[in-house]
Amino acid sequence: MATMHTRSIARLMMAPSVILLLGWMLIPLSMTLYFSFLRYNLLMPGMEDWAGVFNYEYFVTDPAFVTALVNTLVLVGSVLVISVGGGLLMALLLNQPIFGQGIVRLLVIAPFFVMPTVSALVWKNMFMHPVYGLFASLAHGLGLPAIDWLSSAPLLSIILIVSWQWLPFAALILLTALQSLDEEQMEAAEMDGASAVRRFAHITLPHLARAITVVILIETIFLLSVFAEILVTTSGGPGYDSTNLSYLIYTQALLQFDVGGASAGGIIAVILANIVAIFLIRLIGKNLET
Amino acid sequence: MGNIRLSNVSKTFGTQEVIRDLNLNIEDGEFVVFVGPSGCGKSTLLRLIAGLEDVSDGRIEINGADVTDLAPARRGLSMVFQSYALYPHMSVRSNIAFPLRMAGLDKAAIDRKVAEAARVLNLTDYLTRKPRQLSGGQRQRVAIGRAIVREPTAFLFDEPLSNLDAALRVNMRLEISELHQQLGTTMIYVTHDQIEAMTMADKIVVLNKGVVEQVGSPMELYRTPANLFVAGFIGSPRMNFINGNEAAKVGASVIGVRPEHMTMSPDDGRWCGEVGVAEHLGSDTFLHVKVDGIGQITARAPGEIDLRHGEKIFLSPEPGKMHLFGQNGEIVSASGAVS
Numbered sequence: 001m002a003t004m005h006t007r008s009i010a011r012l013m014m015a016p017s018v019i020l021l022l023g024w025m026l027i028p029l030s031m032t033l034y035f036s037f038l039r040y041n042l043l044m045p046g047m048e049d050w051a052g053v054f055n056y057e058y059f060v061t062d063p064a065f066v067t068a069l070v071n072t073l074v075l076v077g078s079v080l081v082i083s084v085g086g087g088l089l090m091a092l093l094l095n096q097p098i099f100g101q102g103i104v105r106l107l108v109i110a111p112f113f114v115m116p117t118v119s120a121l122v123w124k125n126m127f128m129h130p131v132y133g134l135f136a137s138l139a140h141g142l143g144l145p146a147i148d149w150l151s152s153a154p155l156l157s158i159i160l161i162v163s164w165q166w167l168p169f170a171a172l173i174l175l176t177a178l179q180s181l182d183e184e185q186m187e188a189a190e191m192d193g194a195s196a197v198r199r200f201a202h203i204t205l206p207h208l209a210r211a212i213t214v215v216i217l218i219e220t221i222f223l224l225s226v227f228a229e230i231l232v233t234t235s236g237g238p239g240y241d242s243t244n245l246s247y248l249i250y251t252q253a254l255l256q257f258d259v260g261g262a263s264a265g266g267i268i269a270v271i272l273a274n275i276v277a278i279f280l281i282r283l284i285g286k287n288l289e290t
Numbered sequence: 291m292g293n294i295r296l297s298n299v300s301k302t303f304g305t306q307e308v309i310r311d312l313n314l315n316i317e318d319g320e321f322v323v324f325v326g327p328s329g330c331g332k333s334t335l336l337r338l339i340a341g342l343e344d345v346s347d348g349r350i351e352i353n354g355a356d357v358t359d360l361a362p363a364r365r366g367l368s369m370v371f372q373s374y375a376l377y378p379h380m381s382v383r384s385n386i387a388f389p390l391r392m393a394g395l396d397k398a399a400i401d402r403k404v405a406e407a408a409r410v411l412n413l414t415d416y417l418t419r420k421p422r423q424l425s426g427g428q429r430q431r432v433a434i435g436r437a438i439v440r441e442p443t444a445f446l447f448d449e450p451l452s453n454l455d456a457a458l459r460v461n462m463r464l465e466i467s468e469l470h471q472q473l474g475t476t477m478i479y480v481t482h483d484q485i486e487a488m489t490m491a492d493k494i495v496v497l498n499k500g501v502v503e504q505v506g507s508p509m510e511l512y513r514t515p516a517n518l519f520v521a522g523f524i525g526s527p528r529m530n531f532i533n534g535n536e537a538a539k540v541g542a543s544v545i546g547v548r549p550e551h552m553t554m555s556p557d558d559g560r561w562c563g564e565v566g567v568a569e570h571l572g573s574d575t576f577l578h579v580k581v582d583g584i585g586q587i588t589a590r591a592p593g594e595i596d597l598r599h600g601e602k603i604f605l606s607p608e609p610g611k612m613h614l615f616g617q618n619g620e621i622v623s624a625s626g627a628v629s
Contacts, residue, residue, distance in 0.1 A: 187342050188375035192389035192436070193363035202388070206379040 029270075036263035043257050055264035064240045064248055065265075069272070072244040075159060076223040076276075080216055082163040087170025087215070088208070094171065095178045105175075112168040116228040123161045124150065124233045154234045154242035161229050166222075170215045177211035178204070213284045220280060224273050245269045292318045292353070292443040292476030294339065299348035301334055301500075308334045309500045312348070316444075316478065316493075321470050324480045325487040325523070326497035332480045333448055335497070339478065340369050340446050352443060363392075368437035369446040372453065374429045376421040376436075382408075383417040386435040393440070407435040410472070427458045434469070444476035451486065463489060484524055488512070496520050518619040521546045527576055529613070530587045536561075542614035542622055549576065551611035552589035559604025563587065565597050579603060 039051040059065060094105055111119065127134050128149035136146035149157045181204060189199045225246045230236055236243035236251065243251070249269060253262030294316040301309040308331045316322050324332040337343040339350060341362035350358050357365050368389075376385050386407055390400045408414045411431040421429055430450060437445055447466070451459045467490050470477050481487055487494050488508045496503040496511065496519070504516040508524075515521035521529045525548055532545045553559070554577075563581035575591045589605055597603065614623040 182373060182375060184371045184373050184375035185377060187362075188369065188371055188436075189377075189388070189392075190342070191340060191362050191367070191369045192440070193392040194388075198392065203377060206377075209379075 032263045032266050034263075035259055036267050038260045038263075040260035040263075041258050051260060055260045056268070059252070059261050059264045059268065064243060067240045068243045068245050068248040071155060071240075071242065072224065072246075072272075074155065075162065075226060075244055076220060078159045079163050079166055079223050080219055082159070083166040083170040083219060084212060084215055086163070086167050087174050088212075090167065090171040091174035091178050094175050109168045109172055111165055112172070114165070116165065117232050119165055120161055120229040120232045123157075123164070128157055150234050151238055154238065157233065158226070158229055158242050161233070162223065162226055165229075166219055169219070173211050173215050174208060177208050181207050216284060217280060220276060221273075224269075224276065245272065292316075293351075294444060294476065294478075295351040296339070297349045297351070299335075299338060299350065300346045301331070301338055301343065302346045307500060309338065312500075312502055314495060314502065314505070316476060319474050319476055321467075321477045321479065321490060321492045322495060323487040323491035323493070324478065324495050324497055325482065325484055326503075327523070328482055330497040331500040332482075332497045336369075336446050336448055336478060336480045340367055341365050366440075366443040367446055368440050368442040368444075369448065370430075370433045370437050370450045372449045374421075374433040374450075374453075376429060376432055378421055381418050381420060382413060382424070382432050382435075385421065385432055386413075386439055389436060389440045403439045404435075407439045410438070410469075411435050426454050427462060430454065430462055431465075434466070438469075438473070442475065444478060447477065447479040449480055449482065451481070452483075459486075466490065485526060488524065494524075496523060498523075514621070515546075515613065516621055518544060518546070518615050521613055521615070521621075527588050527590075532584050532587070534584070536584055537614075540612075540614060543617045544615040544619075545607075546613035546615060547587075547607040547611065549588040550590040551608040552587070552605050553608055554589060554591055555604045555606070556602075557604065560606040561587070562602065562604050565599060565601045565603055568595075568597055568599070577603070579605060581605065 036055050037051060037053070038048045039054070040048045090108060094101075094108065098104065114122075125132065130136050130146045130148040133146075133149075135149065139146050147153070185203055185207075186199060189203050194202060226244060227246045227250065230242055230244065230247045231250075234242040236247045240248075245265070246269065249262050249265040252258050252265055294314075296312055296314045299309055299312045299314075300307065312335070324335060326332045334343060338345050341357070341360060345358060348358075349356060352365060352367075377388065380388065383404055386404045387400050390403060395403075404417070405414070408417055411434060413428070413431055413435060416424060416428060416432075421432065424432065433450070450466075451462050454462060463486060466477075466479075470490075479486075479490060491508055493505060494508055494511055495505050498519050504511060504520045506514075511520055511524045515524060515529075518531070522531070527549050529546045529548045530552075532547070533543060537543055537545045561581045561584060563579040563584075566578040566580050566586070568578070569576040571593065573593045575593055575595050575597075577589045577591050577595075577597065579587050579589060581587050587605060591597070613621060616622040
């Protein structure tokens with residue numbers, strides 16, 4: 001396709017953007033790495049000195065670390081299950097010819113356009129609030145005591161809020177995948193004697209495999225770093241019940257002013273994300289091969 | 291047994307009537323071809339028989355049993371789709387085995403039947419491949435394989451060859467005809483290509499705008515078309531239609547003469563014209579002749595004929611091979627009556 005000449009020109013032309021992006025990624029990463037080996041506290045400026053692996057030891061042996069790690073994985077896992085499962089159901093429903101299809105689809109997709117902080121605040125004050133919240137009113141209507149969602153089930157509340165945000169994304173991607181399913185294949189399966197459930201299992205689900213993989217990969221990347229929803233609702237509490245890794249790093253850096261410890265936490269989070277990514281790619285990446 | 295009977299079948303989509311009050315009887319073991327221009331309702335008719343569409347009115351019987359409200363799978367029919375509709379994530383083996391798995395057969399029986407179908411269709415070497423690794427003709431055979439393992443009462447083909455190139459189409463045409471000879475099962479085949487219809491069918495059903503124009507064997511339709519539509523549709527190149535004065539002379543509104551039923555002469559004949567384009571096919575030459583007062587007439591000449599553009603030629607219809615049509619387009623006098 002390309003001659004040697006055009007290829008080297010292409011490389012030359014691409015170089016500035018590649019260098020910029022590489023610097024954008026590598027400089028913060030290497031600075032974080034560097035800080036993570038320093039005793040670096042904002043309350044004691046000018047006293048940075050080499051700390052070895054102390055920061056890592058400190059961060060990992062912090063009792064909050066294991067809690068945060070588990071919370072992160074539970075949050076990612078549950079939101080994935082809810083959004084992919086619910087998104088699949090929603091996509092199947094939206095794929096049926098119904099009255100006002102366009103408007104319904106638009107409404108379903110709407111939550112994705114709401115900013116995380118805004119949606120978390122809406123949930124916090126309008127739905128989950130034990131006094132003014134909709135859930136409280138519903139509970140009262142049934143003669144039940146109101147539940148203070150954010151303090152009695154903090155992680156579940158966060159999971160609900162984040163799922164609500166990501167459900168439309170999954171539904172949208174899966175809906176477009178469903179629409180590309182060849183109608184004749186379904187008819188062929190029908191002629192072959194497959195029931196609706198078996199058509200779903202043998203034709204629809206394999207057809208959606210790739211789209212589901214994409215949804216899982218993209219959502220995982222974003223869900224590992226959920227932060228705003230926690231900050232505006234529970235602030236990680238009560239205790240460490242709804243603290244995930246990125247929130248723990250935030251408290252370390254900006255509430256305890258321990259840049260070194262927070263950097264160590266950041267590096268650990270990067271390593272964790274990579275482990276999850278490798279695991280995911282191994283598990284489902286084969287669906288992406290053509 | 292594979293007898294299919296349609297009585298007074300109608301199908302409307304919204305306000306549009308696609309099939310109008312159609313009656314048809316398909317005998318056991320027959321190869322029936324539905325042919326017609328696009329939009330004539332031939333595919334819809336096939337889907338009605340398959341059960342993929344519900345009839346708006348009328349009755350469909352298979353082997354004497356009313357199947358009008360029966361689900362597609364329970365009608366005992368197999369269908370080969372235009373796009374083949376193979377399951378892309380399954381191997382050829384799983385594709386062919388799919389209907390058997392759905393029917394709940396045990397593994398040994400499935401393996402035996404798949405192997406048998408693969409042998410018949412020369413697919414044995416490809417059983418582990420995925421559909422995307424196959425050529426068009428091979429995919430077609432897999433689709434047929436998936437249809438035959440069910441041992442259906444009848445096969446339905448929905449324009450199965452339209453995605454293949456010309457050479458392969460001729461091959462597959464032969465293979466499907468061969469298969470019909472081997473299996474002896476009723477086959478219903480939808481096509482817009484009259485050559486496929488002529489070469490494969492025991493019985494051709496010519497459809498136009500949701501109505502059956504004529505039913506008959508290929509040669510019946512060729513020799514005695516019932517109306518202008520059938521006359522124009524069956525046969526290649528098209529029949530010449532001559533109207534106006536020439537037709538009025540013999541008391542018809544339109545005269546039809548097939549290009550192969552024209553005799554040519556350099557100095558004497560019924561119509562005199564000038565050669566326009568001559569298409570040399572080797573075996574034949576098709577002459578497009580401009581005749582004064584009539585218009586363009588196509589005539590088939592022997593392959594080796596040497597005629598130039600603009601040369602004068604006389605054309606006459608062969609005696610007994612002229613079709614006369616009345617005002618409404620129906621035949622008034624079959625070939626042979628007028629010379």
